Every structure is written in C-alpha cells, then in structure tokens.
Amino acid sequence: MDATGPTAIDTSRPHPARVYDWFLGGKDNYPVDEELGRQIVAFEPHTKYCAQHNRWFMQRATRRLVSAAGIRQFLDIGTGIPTAPNLHTVAQLTAPEARVVYVDNDPIVLAHAEALLHGTPQGATAYVQADAREPDRIIRLAGDVLDLKEPVAVSLIALLHFIPDGDGAHDIVGRLLDALPSGSHLVISQIAGDFDPERTKQAVEMYRANGVTLAPRSHDEVRRFFDGNGLELVQPGLGWLPDWHPELGEGEIRDGSPVPFYGAVGRKP
DSSP states (O other): OOOOOOOOOOOOOOHHHHHHHHTOOOOOOOOOHHHHHHHHHHTTHHHHHHEEEEEEEEHHHHHHHHHOOOEEEEESSSSSSSSOHHHHHHHHOOTTTEEEEEOOOOHHHHTTGGGGSOOOSSEEEEEEETTTTOHHHHHHHHHTTSSSSOOOEEEEOOOOOOOOGGGTTHHHHHHHHSEEEEEEEOEEEEEESSHHHHHHHHHHHHHHHHOOOOOOHHHHHHHHHHHTOOOEEOOSSSGGGGSSSSGGSSSSSOOOOOEEEEEEEEEEE
C-alpha cells in the first residue's frame, strides 16, 4: 500500500496527531506537542477526558456499524498515532473479514504504521500516507484494498475541526461520499463551537498561536456535513459523544463532566 509523502518529522511546531497522543497518555510526541497539550489542559482541565471519550465514540460507532449495519469495509482518515484498540481491532473482533484502510499525513504515524497492519488473516489492513485534502488520491489508493462497489464506512474522527470550511471541508466530504455506493456510512466527531463560545474562541486563539488551525462548529454546521450529502442520520442522530449509543461502550468512564464534542453517523441511501 502506498506510503509516499513527506518523511521528515517537523518538530518545530505541534501536530494535532501528536498532541492527541499526549492527551491519551502516549509517548509518540515531542516537547512542542506536550507544551501545547499542557497549555490546553491548563485552560480546560477536562481535555484528556474529552479525548478519551472521542476514542470511545469511535469504538462504539465501529461496533454498531459492524453488527447492526453489516459494514465490512472502513476508511479511517486522520488516523493518528496507533492507540489500542485500533479501529480494525474493534471491527475484526466481530467480523474477522473486515477490511480497513488508514490514512494520515503525519510521518510519525507512518513510522508506527506497522502497528496498524496486524489484523486477522481473513481481513485486511493497510496504510496510506496522504493528506485529508486529497480525497481523490485517497479514494484511488484505498481502492487497492477496498471494494468500492460495496459499502464503506468513512471515519473522520476529530479531523474536520482542523479543516475550516474555507479550506474545502465540505467539498472533501462530498467527494469521498460521491465515490462510494449506497449503504456507505459517514462517521464524524467534531469540537463544538456553540457549547461555550467565548472559551472556544480563546481555545482557537491558543491553537493559532502555536501554528495550528482549529475550526469548531455549531450543531447546525456539523449537521450540514450529513444533510448536504443527502445522508440519513443513524439514531440517536447528532449529539454529544457520550450520548451516542452508550450501551455499546466497554470499560468507559463517565463522571458527568461535559464533553463538548458532537458525534453522529449517517447512511448514504
């Protein structure tokens, strides 16, 4: 599977995948990532809790797609540094034949991609080094592993809030979905812009000062990714991450702290 792209790791500025790794207690990050992570946690003490709930949402959504929707193919864009259990582990536990293609643009993720490639013998896992802003290339390369005539679940977990509308976020999602057949699904988690607007604005400035663009979105703005592509929202619809099928959770911690992330799954008719 394609692994072309930049190979030098830029440690002069933080990268979202590595900051997220720090939030989750990982070791694959650099001082510049930890520094931004500490700033964010000092500003919002529940950040690590939110990052973990974002991970749990991915796992619940994957379980439901495999068991209730019969999905056997996944395209996970903005994969991030491997953190167990990875998406393919969750999917293949129920459906050993599931096929998963991971996509990320961070060279450090490429360096650890081998951890993403140990799936079941019956299924397949692969890694593509690409930027989310290259949807046509992603689809072309994913087609080496996935049967694009059969339904695919596109997973955009904590990705779109790093791509503003002005950078083509809606066009990216639309082009991905246009290439996939009926029965395909879209999974999104996204930082909310309307939970505490003033604090969110401060967070945006904090990220900007460290060279990272953050694009929080309101409930209606997130819903546009689904409605704008004619998708049918899977119940319970678009809402806060912890409220999305909590019965599918395994070992999750819920202390009542707010998790200002929206999450939803939509189906292409």
